[in-house]
Amino acid sequence: MESPLEAGNPPVMLLASFADAFPDQVVQFLARAPGREMWIAASYASDAEFTVVAPEVESRATFNLQSAKVKQTITRRPLPRWARYPAGVTLLLAQDGLDLIGLNMVVMGNEPAGPRFDYGSGMAFAALWHDLYQLDYTVDTLIDIVDRTRREYVENSE
Numbered sequence: 001m002e003s004p005l006e007a008g009n010p011p012v013m014l015l016a017s018f019a020d021a022f023p024d025q026v027v028q029f030l031a032r033a034p035g036r037e038m039w040i041a042a043s044y045a046s047d048a049e050f051t052v053v054a055p056e057v058e059s060r061a062t063f064n065l066q067s068a069k070v071k072q073t074i075t076r077r078p079l080p081r082w083a084r085y086p087a088g089v090t091l092l093l094a095q096d097g098l099d100l101i102g103l104n105m106v107v108m109g110n111e112p113a114g115p116r117f118d119y120g121s122g123m124a125f126a127a128l129w130h131d132l133y134q135l136d137y138t139v140d141t142l143i144d145i146v147d148r149t150r151r152e153y154v155e156n157s158e
Helices: 012-021 065-069 081-095 115-132 139-157
Strands: 029-032 038-044 050-054 059-063 103-109
Touching: 012 038, 012 050, 012 103, 029 115, 038 115, 050 081, 059 081, 065 081, 081 115, 081 139, 103 115, 115 139
Parallel strands: 050 103
Antiparallel strands: 029 038, 038 103, 050 059
């Protein structure tokens, strides 16, 4: 797969939103969900937590692997609906053996808020993790991961 930078420039709003959300950090990683205009900008976190900001829904969620297992943020609040796919993909890949590192991330794209945005953010997260660990993938690989996340994680959190 070509890198997101080869596929086109990331949206300026993504980079600006990252700078707003994490003013003391610089973007270290960019990923785009293949076949979609869903992007993630990310940098390493200083701990084993995953903070994801979604400017389109004006929300932020921070979770770790333990809190994700019970579908909660680290402050023991229910994960927002939009954050269930990112948390579920992260948890699923960790359960499959990836030793995941903490990240600060901004996800955005041109999908409307709701199921398409949620699913697209899951696709972008799966692409990001594969890019970070230099794992080969296809669109079908990512769809399989996100569909598995939907069945095993998202639908069980209603």
